[in-house]
Each structure stands twice: as C-alpha cells, then as structure tokens.
Amino acid sequence: MISHLTRTERNVAxxxxxxxxxxGLTMAAVGNHDPMAVHGFxxxxxxxxxxxxxxxxxxxxxxxxxxxxxxxxxxxxVGIVLAMIWGVFAMAIGLxxxxxxxxxxxxxxxxxxxxxxxxxxxTTGVIFAFGGxxxxxxxxxxxxxxxxxxxxxxLSPWLVLIGYNLxxxxxxxxxxxxxxxxxxxxEPEWYADIWLVIVWVTYLVLYLxxxxxxxxxxxxxxxxxxxxxxxVVAMLHIVNAAALPVSWTGAKSYPAFSGVxxxxxxxxxGHNAVAFFMTSGFLGMLYYYLPVxxxxxxxxxxxxxxxFWGITFFYLWVGSHHxxxxxxxxxxQTLGMTFSVMLLVPSWASAGNALLTLNGAWHRVxxxxxxxxxxxxxxxxxxxxxxxxxxxxxxxxxxxxxxxWTVGHVHSGALGWLAMxxxxxxxxxxxxxxxxxxxxxxxxxxWHFWLALAGLLTYVFALWxxxxxxxxxxxxxxxxxxxxxxxxxSMEAMRPYYITRVVGGSLFLAGICVGAVNIWLTVRGARNAxxxxxxxxxxxx
Amino acid sequence: MSVEERDPVSGYLTTxxxxxxxxxxxxxxPRIVFAFMVVTHLYALVAWFLLPAWPLGQTFTKGLxxxxxxxxxxxxxxxxxADRADWMDALATHDFxxxxxxxxxxxxxxxxxxxxxxxxxxxxxxxxxxGGPGYPRLNDNIWVWGGTADEIATTLRVGINADHxxxxxxxxxxxxxxxxxxxTEISVLTDYVQTLGAGVMADDPSDGALLFQTNCAGCHxxxxxxxxxxxxxxxxxxxxxxxxxxxxxxHGLVVGRQGQMPSWQSRLTEAEIRAMALYVEDLSxxxx
Numbered sequence: 001m002i003s004h005l006t007r008t009e010r011n012v013a014x015x016x017x018x019x020x021x022x023x024g025l026t027m028a029a030v031g032n033h034d035p036m037a038v039h040g041f042x043x044x045x046x047x048x049x050x051x052x053x054x055x056x057x058x059x060x061x062x063x064x065x066x067x068x069x070x071x072x073x074x075x076x077x078v079g080i081v082l083a084m085i086w087g088v089f090a091m092a093i094g095l096x097x098x099x100x101x102x103x104x105x106x107x108x109x110x111x112x113x114x115x116x117x118x119x120x121x122x123t124t125g126v127i128f129a130f131g132g133x134x135x136x137x138x139x140x141x142x143x144x145x146x147x148x149x150x151x152x153x154x155l156s157p158w159l160v161l162i163g164y165n166l167x168x169x170x171x172x173x174x175x176x177x178x179x180x181x182x183x184x185x186x187e188p189e190w191y192a193d194i195w196l197v198i199v200w201v202t203y204l205v206l207y208l209x210x211x212x213x214x215x216x217x218x219x220x221x222x223x224x225x226x227x228x229x230x231x232v233v234a235m236l237h238i239v240n241a242a243a244l245p246v247s248w249t250g251a252k253s254y255p256a257f258s259g260v261x262x263x264x265x266x267x268x269x270g271h272n273a274v275a276f277f278m279t280s281g282f283l284g285m286l287y288y289y290l291p292v293x294x295x296x297x298x299x300x301x302x303x304x305x306x307x308f309w310g311i312t313f314f315y316l317w318v319g320s321h322h323x324x325x326x327x328x329x330x331x332x333q334t335l336g337m338t339f340s341v342m343l344l345v346p347s348w349a350s351a352g353n354a355l356l357t358l359n360g361a362w363h364r365v366x367x368x369x370x371x372x373x374x375x376x377x378x379x380x381x382x383x384x385x386x387x388x389x390x391x392x393x394x395x396x397x398x399x400x401x402x403x404x405w406t407v408g409h410v411h412s413g414a415l416g417w418l419a420m421x422x423x424x425x426x427x428x429x430x431x432x433x434x435x436x437x438x439x440x441x442x443x444x445x446x447w448h449f450w451l452a453l454a455g456l457l458t459y460v461f462a463l464w465x466x467x468x469x470x471x472x473x474x475x476x477x478x479x480x481x482x483x484x485x486x487x488x489x490s491m492e493a494m495r496p497y498y499i500t501r502v503v504g505g506s507l508f509l510a511g512i513c514v515g516a517v518n519i520w521l522t523v524r525g526a527r528n529a530x531x532x533x534x535x536x537x538x539x540x541x
Numbered sequence: 542m543s544v545e546e547r548d549p550v551s552g553y554l555t556t557x558x559x560x561x562x563x564x565x566x567x568x569x570x571p572r573i574v575f576a577f578m579v580v581t582h583l584y585a586l587v588a589w590f591l592l593p594a595w596p597l598g599q600t601f602t603k604g605l606x607x608x609x610x611x612x613x614x615x616x617x618x619x620x621x622x623a624d625r626a627d628w629m630d631a632l633a634t635h636d637f638x639x640x641x642x643x644x645x646x647x648x649x650x651x652x653x654x655x656x657x658x659x660x661x662x663x664x665x666x667x668x669x670x671x672g673g674p675g676y677p678r679l680n681d682n683i684w685v686w687g688g689t690a691d692e693i694a695t696t697l698r699v700g701i702n703a704d705h706x707x708x709x710x711x712x713x714x715x716x717x718x719x720x721x722x723x724x725t726e727i728s729v730l731t732d733y734v735q736t737l738g739a740g741v742m743a744d745d746p747s748d749g750a751l752l753f754q755t756n757c758a759g760c761h762x763x764x765x766x767x768x769x770x771x772x773x774x775x776x777x778x779x780x781x782x783x784x785x786x787x788x789x790x791x792h793g794l795v796v797g798r799q800g801q802m803p804s805w806q807s808r809l810t811e812a813e814i815r816a817m818a819l820y821v822e823d824l825s826x827x828x829x
Contacts, residue, residue: 146560220560291563297548301556301565303574330610331593331601338585338594345578352571360550480652481625486659488668532561 001074003057004067009155013054016159021047027191030249035177036191039170039251046166071144073433073530075157077523079137080426082165083130084516087419090125091512095505097122101498112176120175120187126414127185127278129168134422135281136161136203139226141429142288143207146223147214148534156206163199167192179251183266185273186240190253193241200234215534221304225284228312232276240269260327268319275315278413279381282421283311283350286374286381289425290354293371294364299356303349310346314339321392324401333394340392344385351382369442369449373424376453380416384409399475404494405467412460415508420452423515430519435528440521448515455508459501466497633812637690640819647819654820657813661805662821670824675783675800680824683780685772688825694818700804701772708804711772716756717795726752731791737776741765 005013024047027040097118100106107113140157144150151157171188174180180187188196207230211219242256257265291298298304320328320336355378358365365375387409391400400406427445431438439445470490478484545557545567553568589595592604603609622629628649632640640646658670666672670679682688686696686709699705702712716722722730733749741764742750754763760773767775774782783789783798805814 146563148561216558216560218558218560220558220563221565288563292561296550297555297564297566299551299566300568300570302568302570304565306570306574325610329593329601330608331596333610334588334592334594334604338588342578342581342585345574345581348577349570349574352574360548478652478656480649481621482653483656486656486663488659488663489656 001078002053003060004063004072004074005054005057005154007062009153010054010058013155013158014051014058017047017050017054019047021051023047031251032249034250035174035179036189036249036251038177039174039191042169042173043166046162050162068150069533070150071530071532071534072151072154072157073141075151075161076137076140076429076433079133079140079161080430080519081523082161083133083137083422084426084512084519086125086129086133086168087512088509088516090122090130091505091509093118093125094122095502095509098498098502098505102495102502111178117175117178120180121172123185124168124171124175124187127273127418129165129172131278131282131418131422132164132168133161134425135226135229135277135285136164138285138288138422138425138429139207139229139281141433142220142222142226142284143210144534145532146216146220146288147211148216149210149213150534152206152209152213156202160199160203160206163195163202167196167199170195174251181241181243181253181255183240183255183269185270186237186266189251190241190243190245191251193237193243196241197234197238200230200237204230204234220288221298221301221308222284222287224308225280225287228308229276229281229284232272232280232312232316236269236272236276240265260323263323263326264320264328264332267322268316271319271322272315274413275311275318278418279315280311282377282418283381285425286354286377286421289421289428290371290374290378291357293368293374293424293428294358294361296357296359296361299353299359303353307346307349307353311343311350314343314346318343318392321397324392324394324397337392337394340389344389347385347389348382351378351385354378354381369445370424370427370439372449373420373427373452376456377417377421377424380412380420380456384413384417387412399471400467403467403470403474404463404497405471408460408463408467411463412456415452415456415459419508419512420456423448423452423512426515426519430522432532433530434523434526435530436522436526439518441518444514444518448511448518451507451511451514455504455506455511458504458507460504462497462500462504466494466501469493469497629810629812632815633810637815637819640815650816650819651823653813654816657809657817658820661808662817665802670821677782678780679821680826681780682825683775683778684825685767685769685774687769688822690815690818690822693821694815696802697805697809697814697817699806701802702799703801703804705804705806709772711800713760713773713793713798715795715797718797722752722756722794727791727794730756730794731787734776734790735785735787737765738779740777 002010002013021044024040024043024045028037028044029040031037031040096106097115100115100118104115107115107118111117140151167188170192174188174192179189181189207227211223211227243253244256245253255262287298287304317339318336320332321340322336324333324337355375358371358375361371364371366372391397391405391409427439430436470493473485473490473493474483474487476484545554546564547554548566551566551568553566555564556567558565589602590604591606592608593601594604595602628646631643631646632650632653635646640650659668662670665676666679667676672678677683677685684692686692686701696709699708701709703709714721717724717727729749730752733747733753736749741753753765758765760768760771761776762768762773765776766778767773774780779785781789782800783793805817809817
C-alpha cells in the first residue's frame with residue numbers, strides 16, 4: 001500500500017510521521033504525572049511505526065503511473081476494516097453498559113470499568129469510531145465513483161484516516177483513565193479537539209480538491225450530503241470545543257462558555273452531531289448504495305433538493321429542544337420546538353424518496369439482504385425522525401425527558417438507521433473494491449440481517465415501554481397530592497425492560513460479529529482490485 | 542453525457558444526469574409533501590403568535606397567551622400547595638397525639654411520607670427501613686436517639702454529626718489509631734464485647750471487664766446497655782450497626798465510629814418532617 005506513494009508523498013509522509021512522533025514525545029515529556037503523557041506515548045508509538053513503515057519503502061521503485069487510471073481504494077479498505085473492529089468493540093461495551101443496569105456490581109470494583117467511564121466509551125465508539133470510519137471510507141468511495149475522478153492525492157486520505165483513528169483512540173482510552181470534558185458526545189479534552197480540527201480540515205480540503213477534479217458536469221446528491229456533514233461538523237466542533245486548558249502540560253480544561261449559554265451551545269452541537277454526523281453523512285451513503293443495489297433511478301431529483309436544503313436549514317435551529325423546561329428562556333424552547341416540527345417534512349421527504357426509489361425493485365428487497373438492510377434503514381430513519389419531532393413538542397417532552405424513551409429513540413436511530421445503512425453499504429462496497437464477485441457467504445448476510453433486526457426491535461420496544469412507564473410513574477400523584485412513586489420504585493419497575501434490552505443488545509452484537517467474520521472471509525487473501533476505472537469511456541447512450 | 546430516458550416503471554423521464562450508473566427521475570414533488578409543509582408551518586406560525594418565540598435584541602415576542610414557564614410553574618406549585626394547605630398546616634402545627642387521633646389526617650401523613658422516604662431515606666436505610674451495614678434498621682424497636690415521633694422528628698431536623706448547630710453529636714474515639722489502647726488490649730476488649738449478649742456480670746475480675754469499665758462504660762453504661770440520647774448504643778441486645786463479628790468490632794475499636802445523618806430541615810418542610818416521623822414510628826411498630 002505505502003509503495004504506491006510517489007517520491008514526494010513518501011518524503012512528506014516521513015516528515016509528518018516524524019512530527020507526530022515528536023509531538024508524542026513532547027506530550028509524554030511535559031505531561032509528567034498526567035494521563036496526557038499516556039496519550040503522548042501512544043502518538044510517539046504510532047509516529048515511530050509510521051516512520052519505519054514509510055522508511056522501509058523510501059528507496060523502492062516509483063509506483064506504476066498506470067495506477068492513476070484506477071480509483072484509489074486502499075484507504076477505503078483500511079477504513080472499512082477499522083470501522084468493523086471499532087463496531088464490534090464499541091457494541092460489546094454497550095452490552096456491558098446495558099448489563100450494568102441489571103447487575104450494577106458488574107464493574108468488578110475497578111475505576112476504569114465504572115458506568116460513567118464505560119458509557120462514553122460506548123457512545124464515542126459507536127458514533128464516532130464505528131460511524132466515523134464508515135463515513136470516511138464510504139465517502140472516499142462515493143466521491144471517486146460519482147465524480148469519476150481518482151482521489152486528489154494519495155497521502156491526505158491516510159492523514160485523515162490515521163489521524164481520525166488516533167483521535168478516537170485518545171478519546172476512548174482517555175475515558176478509561178478519567179479524562180473528560182463532561183460534555184455529552186464531546187468528551188475529549190483540548191489537545192484531542194485541536195488534533196481533530198487539523199484532521200477535519202484536511203478531510204474537507206481533500207473532498208473539495210477531488211470534487212474539483214470531477215469528470216461529471218454535475219455533483220451528485222450523495223456528495224452534497226457528505227460535504228454538509230464535513231463542513232457543519234467542523235463548525236460545530238470548533239465552537240463547542242472552545243476551552244481554556246488549565247495548563248499546557250495537562251489534560252484538564254474548562255469550556256469557554258458557562259451556565260445556560262454552555263448548555264445551549266452544547267445541545268446546539270449535540271443535536272447537530274445527530275443531524276450532520278448521524279444523518280447527513282449516512283444519507284450520503286444511502287443516496288449512493290441504495291439506487292446502485294436496487295438498480296433503480298432515484299425517485300425524484302426535485303425531492304432530493306427540497307429535502308437536502310430543508311434538513312440543512314431546519315436542523316440548525318432545533319438543539320434547544322434538548323433543554324425544555326430548564327433555565328433556558330421559554331422563547332428559545334418555542335423556536336426549538338416549532339423548527340423540530342417543520343423539520344419533519346424534509347426528513348420524511350428523504351425517507352420517502354429512498355423508499356419510492358425501491359418501486360420496481362421490491363423483488364430485490366425480498367431476495368437481497370444487503371438491499372433489505374438499506375430498506376430497513378430508510379424505514380427506521382423515517383420512524384426515528386418522526387419520533388424526534390414528536391418528542392420535541394414541549395408537553396410530550398415533559399413525559400419523555402430524562403426517561404429511557406430518549407435512549408430508545410437514540411437507538412432506533414443508531415441501530416435502526418445508522419448501523420443498518422452502514423451494513424448495507426459495506427456489503428455493497430466490499431466485494432466491489434476487493435474484486436470479488438460477491439460476499440463470501442450470502443447466507444451469513446441473511447443471518448446478520450435477521451439478528452440485527454431482531455435485536456433492534458427487541459431493544460427499542462423494551463425501551464419505549466420502559467420510558468413511557470417511567471414518565472408516567474414520575475408524574476403519578478396519590479390522593480394526598482404527593483408523588484406516588486419514588487425514583488427507586490421506577491428503577492425496580494425497569495428491571496424486566498433492562499433485561500430485555502440486554503437480550504436485544506446481545507442479538508445485535510451477535511449480528512455484527514457474524515458480519516465481521518463474513519467480511520474477513522471475503523477479503524482474506526483477496527489480491528484483485530476494483531474493476532471499474534475513472535477514465536474509462538462511458539457507454540454510448 | 543446521457544440524455545433523458547423514460548423509466549418504464551414510473552413512466553417519468555430521468556434528468557439526464559448519470560453518475561456511475563445512478564440516474565434520477567425528474568418526477569414532481571408529491572402534493573402531499575406540500576400539504577404537509579403547509580400544516581407544519583402553520584403550526585409553527587400559530588405557536589409563534591401564541592407563545593414567547595422570537596428574540597428582539599434585549600427582549601423577545603411575549604406571545605398572545607402571555608405564558609412563561611417560570612410564572613407557569615410558580616402558579617402550578619402555588620395551586621398544588623393551596624389544595625393541600627388545610628391538612629399540611631394541621632400536620633405542621635398539631636401535636637402528634639391530635640394527628641394520630643384523626644384517621645383521615647393520619648392516612649394523608651403516611652401517604653405523603655412513603656414516597657418521600659423512598660426518595661430521601663431509602664438509599665441508606667433500605668426499602669421499608671430494613672437497614673444495612675452502617676445504616677440502622679428502622680423497622681424494629683431499637684433506637685439510639687429515641688423512637689417516639691417527637692424524637693424522630695428532632696433527629697430528622699438536626700441530623701447526626703451534621704452541620705446543624707443543634708445536631709445530635711456522638712463520636713466513638715479511635716482507640717487503636719490514636720494510641721488510647723494497645724493492640725493486646727483491643728484484642729481482649731474485642732473478645733469481651735462479644736460476650737456481652739449475656740449481660741455484664743457484677744464484679745467481673747477479667748481483664749476485658751476492667752478495660753470495658755475504664756474505657757467504654759462512660760458512654761455505653763456500666764451495664765453496657767447504652768445511654769439513650771448519648772448516641773452510644775446498647776451492646777447487649779445482639780443488634781449491631783456495623784456487625785458484631787470480631788473483625789468489625791476490632792475495626793471499630795481501632796478507627797472509631799462517627800456515623801452521620803444529614804439534617805433534613807433545608808430539604809423537607811416541617812409538615813413533611815412530621816409526616817416522616819409518624820411514618821418511621823409506624824415502620825418500627827412502636828406507634829402507641
């Protein structure tokens with residue numbers, strides 16, 4: 001893989017790897033007695049490995065210029081493998097966290113395994129490490145194919161991929177050591193945040209440069225979505241992560257905002273992480289792999305435009321619906337609520353556009369588990385966006401807020417939409433870029449599908465019940481005019497649902513493990529490359 | 542570049558763009574999308590007119606309904622309190638004898654206290670007051686600071702070793718850590734205290750009895766039955782707050798015991814504290 005780099009790219013790679021090692025060494029040295037030093041050693045180790053890897057090929061013959069007539073798929077392959085590794089790890093941690101709700105003592109008395117540390121490992125692991133690698137890998141695939149252009153260079157995709165995974169590793173290992181900014185979905189500390197900005201800007205520049213090289217006159221919808229994902233996530237991250245480190249030699253920092261302003265910025269970020277990370281990016285995925293797999297034209301170009309701009313405009317307003325009935329002024333809550341309701345139209349327009357695209361291909365949905373993954377994803381996208389708008393209405397939120405309904409809602413999105421569309425995309429792209437006719441075992445894909453669906457339904461039904469029960473218990477008054485149940489009463493009532501959740505989570509985890517095995521068996525020993533070419537003449541029409 | 546083609550399934554033309562085989566139909570946006578858009582946008586518009594909604598520099602549009610969550614919640618709380626005012630006032634002011642004599646008021650007191658107990662007390666004292674290591678059982682007749690409703694209410698108000706100025710104060714010294722007794726003496730005492738179930742023998746000449754009378758009897762009493770109101774428990778009743786085995790007794794003698802209970806005055810109202818006192822008295826089965 002590295003020998004495909006040109007001489008200049010090898011030299012730059014060598015310099016960057018050395019700089020990374022130097023950065024790691026500095027952090028390790030100044031971060032004496034601070035967990036930041038551990039992160040320094042990680043960066044140092046990674047930098048040294050890269051120095052030796054690149055150094056080993058520095059003097060090798062230059063790569064064959066014929067490669068420029070092919071797509072550059074190596075980073076996609078690595079991204080997919082990393083996504084699957086992170087996915088299995090983070091979902092296993094999720095199962096552990098779910099089990100802690102039933103058997104709270106299952107931390108074995110260790111600080112690192114306490115609930116407060118494991119939970120962000122699970123959320124960051126699934127959303128950012130699994131989802132992020134899946135988005136980066138598929139975006140490289142989709143942009144090359146829909147632009148009919150090779151990636152703009154061979155080095156920056158690696159910088160994005162390796163840099164992003166170092167960020168994820170810092171984040172997750174930091175939680176185990178107790179490093180956190182205590183902002184949900186934005187827990188990593190200042191140095192990891194700065195590092196992510198560098199990685200993300202590189203990603204944006206790479207995307208724009210490749211788009212600029214496109215051989216197609218128009219930019220395909222999937223690219224609009226991927227681009228919205230990259231641009232808005234950069235904006236959200238930079239604003240929300242603004243913080244003042246206590247010192248340059250330690251991990252601790254304090255956010256730039258405080259009080260209700262901090263809460264508002266946090267949920268403006270938090271909800272738009274859901275919007276632009278977990279929605280826009282994965283819609284980009286859906287808009288490419290669904291029509292390819294269904295072999296159908298997109299139902300409506302105009303609907304695509306309407307829903308893209310609707311989603312992009314309305315989502316940015318709705319973060320305040322996470323703060324109903326709090327110190328946040330009432331008028332901000334009203335705006336969040338009303339924009340959430342208006343947002344439902346473009347959301348359902350997207351889901352409808354995907355489902356109507358399947359018209360004329362329903363026999364494929366029946367026969368092809370890969371397409372069925374994406375069909376279920378579109379259905380759950382529609383369900384969870386409806387649920388989201390519904391829960392954003394203040395009186396509804398009064399019942400649902402702080403209950404497991406919210407957790408059920410997030411998982412109907414994360415399992416039903418994000419993970420399902422990713423699996424559909426992976427099963428489409430893997431045989432193609434590894435030059436195989438199909439996945440190793442279509443039967444295992446079926447198994448994965450049914451395990452995932454059974455796990456998903458078990459999980460979300462358990463938590464819908466749990467959440468509504470909790471919400472109702474918390475607002476039941478007795479004849480004396482006092483709340484009838486204590487919190488612990490509602491916890492005891494949750495036990496059967498929490499056990500059911502563990503069952504659902506186990507099924508879903510079993511599914512991704514089956515998927516990982518199948519993917520491994522498919523790519524093991526594959527020597528072929530993708531057969532398609534960017535510059536091959538288009539068939540005459 | 543391809544040209545527009547007619548899709549045989551839907552009958553629509555494609556837009557003529559092709560990306561790696563993907564085409565798009567040039568079909569119109571379904572009418573229902575616009576209908577849906579009108580409905581949701583009307584909802585938003587109406588909400589903006591009725592509720593506080595848009596910022597205007599230093600202020601914001603107040604909405605025709607004049608609703609604000611802060612005044613709304615204050616009004617809700619006032620209304621709920623007004624509903625309960627008559628009997629909550631009675632609970633706060635009448636003496637316990639009068640309350641017990643009023644079955645209706647007593648029922649309301651117990652119904653009010655039960656969820657409050659679950660919310661505030663159960664985390665230490667356990668469900669139904671079954672207690673646990675370090676936290677006394679409440680559903681029995683053994684009381685260190687008194688078990689009548691009046692005494693329980695006082696304990697709730699001032700706490701034990703709490704930050705209230707009149708708090709119940711009691712500390713057992715760390716005899717071992719602070720060098721008041723030697724390791725051998727602590728072993729002897731540990732053995733002796735385990736025999737106290739049979740009571741204190743008069744003129745017991747053993748080392749344990751001598752050590753006990755010199756060091757412990759000041760608080761726990763010469764008969765080891767504790768002194769009510771001092772915080773020193775009865776050691777002869779077989780009820781052990783921290784466990785009556787040698788390990789726990791020795792540990793107590795070495796590091797001392799300084800149990801704590803918060804003062805609840807800042808969290809519960811007087812009526813709630815008195816309801817809770819009646820409830821706990823009821824739990825212990827000592828209600829006269």
